[in-house]
Amino acid sequence: xxxxxxxxxxxxxxxxxxxxxxxxxxxxxxxxxxxxxxxxxxxxxxxxxxxxxxxxxxxxxxxxxxxxxxxxxxxxxxxxxxxxxxxxxxxxxxxxxxxxxxxxxxxxxxxxxxxxxxxxxxxxxxxxxxxxxxxxxxxxxxxxxxxxxxxxxxxxxxxxxxxxxxxxxxxxxxxxxxxxxxxxxxxxxxxxxxxxxxxxxxxxxxxxxxxxxxxxxxxxxxxxxxxxxxxxxxxxxxxxxxxxxxxxxxxxxxxxxxxxxxxxxxxxxxxxxxxxxxxxxxxxxxxxxxxxxxxxxxxxxxxxxxxxxxxxxxxxxxxxxxxxxxxxxxxxxxxxxxxxxxxxxxxxxxxxxxxxxxxxxxxxxxxxxxxxxxxxxxxxxxxxxxxxxxxxxxxxxxxxxxxxxxxxxxxxxxxxxxxxxxxxxxxxxxxxxxxxxxxxxxxxxxxxxxxxxxxxxxxxxxxxxxxxxxxxxxxxxxxxxxxxxxxxxxxxxxxxx
Amino acid sequence: xxxxxxxxxxxxxxxxxxxxxxxxxxxxxxxxxxxxxxxxxxxxxxxxxxxxxxxxxxxxxxxxxxxxxxxxxxxxxxxxxxxxxxxxxxxxxxxxxxxxxxxxxxxxxxxxxxxxxxxxxxxxxxxxxxxxxxxxxxxxxxxxxxxxxxxxxxxxxxxxxxxxxxxxxxxxxxxxxxxxxxxxxxxxxxxxxxxxxxxxxxxxxxxxxxxxxxxxxxxxxxxxxxxxxxxxxxxxxxxxxxxxxxxxxxxxxxxxxxxxxxxxxxxxxxxxxxxxxxxxxxxxxxxxxxxxxxxxxxxxxxxxxxxxxxxxxxxxxxxxxxxxxxxxxxxxxxxxxxxxxxxx
Amino acid sequence: xxxxxxxxxxxxxxxxxxxxxxxxxxxxxxxxxxxxxxxxxxxxxxxxxxxxxxxxxxxxxxxxxxxxxxxxxxxxxxxxxxxxxxxxxxxxxxxxxxxxxxxxxxxxxxxxxxxxxxxxxxxxxxxxxxxxxxxxxxxxxxxxxxxxxxxxxxx
Numbered sequence: 001x002x003x004x005x006x007x008x009x010x011x012x013x014x015x016x017x018x019x020x021x022x023x024x025x026x027x028x029x030x031x032x033x034x035x036x037x038x039x040x041x042x043x044x045x046x047x048x049x050x051x052x053x054x055x056x057x058x059x060x061x062x063x064x065x066x067x068x069x070x071x072x073x074x075x076x077x078x079x080x081x082x083x084x085x086x087x088x089x090x091x092x093x094x095x096x097x098x099x100x101x102x103x104x105x106x107x108x109x110x111x112x113x114x115x116x117x118x119x120x121x122x123x124x125x126x127x128x129x130x131x132x133x134x135x136x137x138x139x140x141x142x143x144x145x146x147x148x149x150x151x152x153x154x155x156x157x158x159x160x161x162x163x164x165x166x167x168x169x170x171x172x173x174x175x176x177x178x179x180x181x182x183x184x185x186x187x188x189x190x191x192x193x194x195x196x197x198x199x200x201x202x203x204x205x206x207x208x209x210x211x212x213x214x215x216x217x218x219x220x221x222x223x224x225x226x227x228x229x230x231x232x233x234x235x236x237x238x239x240x241x242x243x244x245x246x247x248x249x250x251x252x253x254x255x256x257x258x259x260x261x262x263x264x265x266x267x268x269x270x271x272x273x274x275x276x277x278x279x280x281x282x283x284x285x286x287x288x289x290x291x292x293x294x295x296x297x298x299x300x301x302x303x304x305x306x307x308x309x310x311x312x313x314x315x316x317x318x319x320x321x322x323x324x325x326x327x328x329x330x331x332x333x334x335x336x337x338x339x340x341x342x343x344x345x346x347x348x349x350x351x352x353x354x355x356x357x358x359x360x361x362x363x364x365x366x367x368x369x370x371x372x373x374x375x376x377x378x379x380x381x382x383x384x385x386x387x388x389x390x391x392x393x394x395x396x397x398x399x400x401x402x403x404x405x406x407x408x409x410x411x412x413x414x415x416x417x418x419x420x421x422x423x424x425x426x427x428x429x430x431x432x433x434x435x436x437x438x439x440x441x442x443x444x445x446x447x448x449x450x451x452x453x454x455x456x457x458x459x460x461x462x463x464x465x466x467x468x469x470x471x472x473x474x475x476x477x478x479x480x481x482x483x484x485x486x487x488x489x490x491x492x493x494x495x496x497x
Numbered sequence: 498x499x500x501x502x503x504x505x506x507x508x509x510x511x512x513x514x515x516x517x518x519x520x521x522x523x524x525x526x527x528x529x530x531x532x533x534x535x536x537x538x539x540x541x542x543x544x545x546x547x548x549x550x551x552x553x554x555x556x557x558x559x560x561x562x563x564x565x566x567x568x569x570x571x572x573x574x575x576x577x578x579x580x581x582x583x584x585x586x587x588x589x590x591x592x593x594x595x596x597x598x599x600x601x602x603x604x605x606x607x608x609x610x611x612x613x614x615x616x617x618x619x620x621x622x623x624x625x626x627x628x629x630x631x632x633x634x635x636x637x638x639x640x641x642x643x644x645x646x647x648x649x650x651x652x653x654x655x656x657x658x659x660x661x662x663x664x665x666x667x668x669x670x671x672x673x674x675x676x677x678x679x680x681x682x683x684x685x686x687x688x689x690x691x692x693x694x695x696x697x698x699x700x701x702x703x704x705x706x707x708x709x710x711x712x713x714x715x716x717x718x719x720x721x722x723x724x725x726x727x728x729x730x731x732x733x734x735x736x737x738x739x740x741x742x743x744x745x746x747x748x749x750x751x752x753x754x755x756x757x758x759x760x761x762x763x764x765x766x767x768x769x770x771x772x773x774x775x776x777x778x779x780x781x782x783x784x785x786x787x788x789x790x791x792x793x794x795x796x797x798x799x800x801x802x803x804x805x806x807x808x809x810x811x812x813x814x815x816x817x818x819x820x821x822x823x824x825x826x827x828x829x830x831x832x833x834x835x836x837x838x839x840x841x
Numbered sequence: 842x843x844x845x846x847x848x849x850x851x852x853x854x855x856x857x858x859x860x861x862x863x864x865x866x867x868x869x870x871x872x873x874x875x876x877x878x879x880x881x882x883x884x885x886x887x888x889x890x891x892x893x894x895x896x897x898x899x900x901x902x903x904x905x906x907x908x909x910x911x912x913x914x915x916x917x918x919x920x921x922x923x924x925x926x927x928x929x930x931x932x933x934x935x936x937x938x939x940x941x942x943x944x945x946x947x948x949x950x951x952x953x954x955x956x957x958x959x960x961x962x963x964x965x966x967x968x969x970x971x972x973x974x975x976x977x978x979x980x981x982x983x984x985x986x987x988x989x990x991x992x993x994x995x996x
Binding site: 041179389396417429 | 975
Binding site: 333 | 545580684688694696702711712715
């Protein structure tokens with residue numbers, strides 16, 4: 001085993017491999033920032049070139065690129081309210097308000113540090129967890145997945161903002177929108193009015209870019225404001241303050257990393273669940289939950305840690321079991337096969353040095369990517385204070401390009417513009433856009449898992465150990481703020497002589 | 498004032514470009530080799546990025562670019578299970594600048610299942626080449642109670658997994674249920690074969706039908722018990738053909754043969770309907786040349802994860818599709834009845 | 842009595858819920874109907890509660906807070922600005938649809954800046970800078986060509 005580690009480290013630090021990693025990290029960071037271009041898209045473009053490379057070089061390139069996409073994905077969420085990756089949407093809730101308060105550097109410092117560390121530490125866990133992965137994955141069947149997604153949906157309650165009714169309306173609308181399109185369980189076309197355009201439902205990228213990016217842009221133009229309302233701290237000290245915040249909230253960071261990692265191990269659960277569950281538990285366990293959504297650093301640390309940690313888990317499942325849990329992991333699986341390495345149980349024995357090289361490569365790529373982002377963070381923040389005359393056309397152009405690249409359909413411009421207008425109205429009348437997004441991301445998934453569970457196990461599918469445990473966790477988490485206040489009082493009454 | 502001026506200028510630009518577009522001179526017919534020089538060929542991928550069909554198309558893109566001096570772009574149109582791309586190709590201008598690749602089993606399977614979104618006719622496409630020949634197997638859990646056809650036939654209330662009701666896994670499952678006369682239901686809604694393999698491992702479903710799934714087999718999640726064919730597959734010679742295990746004739750035997758021909762999973766390199774003969778001939782000649790090239794074959798084998806032994810010419814594929822189209826109505830009626838009868 | 846914008850927004854959600862209920866009842870198979878029907882019904886009920894609140898003006902404290910924060914509705918100036926900005930966004934989208942990104946982007950960037958009263962130099966430089974960013978990145982770097990428009994894109 002130690003020999004394998006030694007070989008892996010020696011391989012990783014060969015000059016060629018380090019150079020390839022650096023190039024991959026830079027490409028990955030750029031891809032992560034640009035809305036609409038996902039890591040999966042970039043990997044698909046690079047795959048044919050992989051065939052002509054040595055196996056190690058090819059895999060290091062792809063793994064390093066993929067590892068850092070989620071590091072930079074939070075930057076546009078924080079600066080412009082437009083997530084670079086779909087899974088970075090949760091970071092917007094507190095990241096953008098921090099920018100508006102002039103704390104953009106601090107938010108980026110916290111996000112990058114949290115994300116970087118969230119991508120490094122799970123690698124250690126991954127190496128220890130190899131024998132335990134399969135039992136964990138087997139234990140999570142359809143009922144367990146259904147209740148896990150329900151746990152994510154339950155955090156809608158944490159996102160309602162000022163008015164609970166309006167927040168629930170927003171969440172319900174998001175759930176309803178998730179049902180548009182072809183229903184994979186029955187083959188019925190729902191809410192699509194016979195159009196081919198809505199066959200696959202409403203695409204996520206135009207919805208997010210419209211609901212958050214364009215609506216915010218329209219709001220700024222209406223109000224004749226720049227993105228930030230207070231003078232930005234454009235110094236490295238702001239970034240350092242963010243880094244220190246992660247250390248101050250290290251237990252929150254650790255919890256979020258574990259949540260992201262475990263959810264990442266389970267195939268098919270989706271990136272959205274990890275970041276939203278992480279955000280939700282951060283709010284519920286915070287000493288000041290009412291401040292979430294107004295620009296608190298914990299609201300950035302939690303989702304960013306989970307967002308990167310989930311990928312380490314997903315990569316481990318792909319390598320150790322040959323089971324890809326997402327589109328990007330399916331591409332990684334294809335890459336492994338192309339270079340003659342078959343992922344699966346045998347990979348961890350016959351190709352252990354290579355597997356360790358890749359896992360350590362993820363950690364190193366995260367560190368390199370994190371350092372690059374941290375040093376350029378204070379410059380990136382200046383984007384938010386660009387004059388609106390330039391910001392409006394600039395962002396609109398990038399947003400529409402992002403919409404087209406993601407869906408290849410100009411018709412989705414209509415979706416983005418419609419949700420832009422709708423998001424503005426929601427914002428102005430106190431409805432919760434995050435709740436709508438959460439409902440949209442998780443609604444379809446919850447329906448599919450619960451229907452499969454009913455068909456396989458019957459209507460009482462949730463009466464199983466893990467679903468029941470998750471339901472109890474859900475109830476406890478949702479009522480945590482009240483329990484925290486009530487329990488000490490009960491305890492004092494009991495012990496009073 | 499300036500604002501009005503800008504508006505006028507913009508409007509004029511739009512008008513001028515509109516007129517210019519309408520007045521573009523029509524191209525004169527030219528030899529195919531000369532026609533492609535300097536042009537851009539759009540290659541439409543109807544598969545998810547990273548799967549064999551998509552990767553094969555990207556390999557073809559580089560060979561096509563080299564042999565025609567044209568630049569190639571691969572566009573991803575896998576919406577609606579690939580039907581968006583197939584419909585796009587079907588309606589594209591047949592000038593040789595829009596080509597595409599699709600997985601044959603999905604391409605034909607959509608029509609067999611009567612999928613309304615499949616807005617194309619299989620016999621009208623122009624076929625350049627077919628790469629690969631992956632037959633469909635039925636898989637069960639290696640540790641489960643159903644290890645043979647006899648076990649399946651004796652089973653009651655079997656749950657067989659599938660992805661979408663009109664997808665090819667469902668098509669395979671319904672075929673197996675019909676051919677073996679199983680007491681079974683098809684549970685649809687699984688999100689791909691990885692999830693299905695896990696469901697088999699957990700015992701949530703007893704099995705499902707799909708092409709060779711080497712990764713899941715090696716991970717010990719599934720094992721094949723027969724192949725939907727009249728002969729054994731050279732890629733898995735130890736697995737019996739269904740005709741060795743069950744006596745089939747008439748309509749049932751026709752169904753099995755369908756799975757060996759039109760429903761075999763291969764990567765179809767296609768062009769829109771109505772292509773000119775000389776351009777089709779040019780493209781087919783190129784494809785046949787690549788099929789003989791050792792470097793091309795090695796690259797195809799690498800992305801397919803196996804040695805691809807079968808390359809079928811466009812003319813042969815056209816014949817198969819025409820024969821299948823002639824019998825399509827009959828198959829559609831069979832499966833329409835099966836879908837309703839065996840859905841969970 | 843003139844109703845506030847928030848009332849009409851609540852009515853919109855009420856109608857959406859109703860639409861969802863009606864549509865759901867037309868879906869074949871209970872599996873495709875049950876969740877959309879349940880969600881639509883809940884949406885309808887909660888929207889009705891909001892409409893009721895607006896009509897009865899029960900939540901005066903909330904209304905006062907909204908008014909104080911300036912978040913209540915849109916005033917006429919803002920609506921006019923919204924009209925303009927949305928028109929620009931829609932116009933740009935249409936231009937992209939017809940002409941493609943590489944033509945529409947510089948035209949839009951130039952035209953918008955001139956409309957905002959910026960100098961010719963600033964408008965031209967910005968327009969060219971946008972084009973200089975998108976063309977190398979997407980066409981050359983990512984090999985992911987952008988939409989070339991209905992007029993110039995078809996073969």
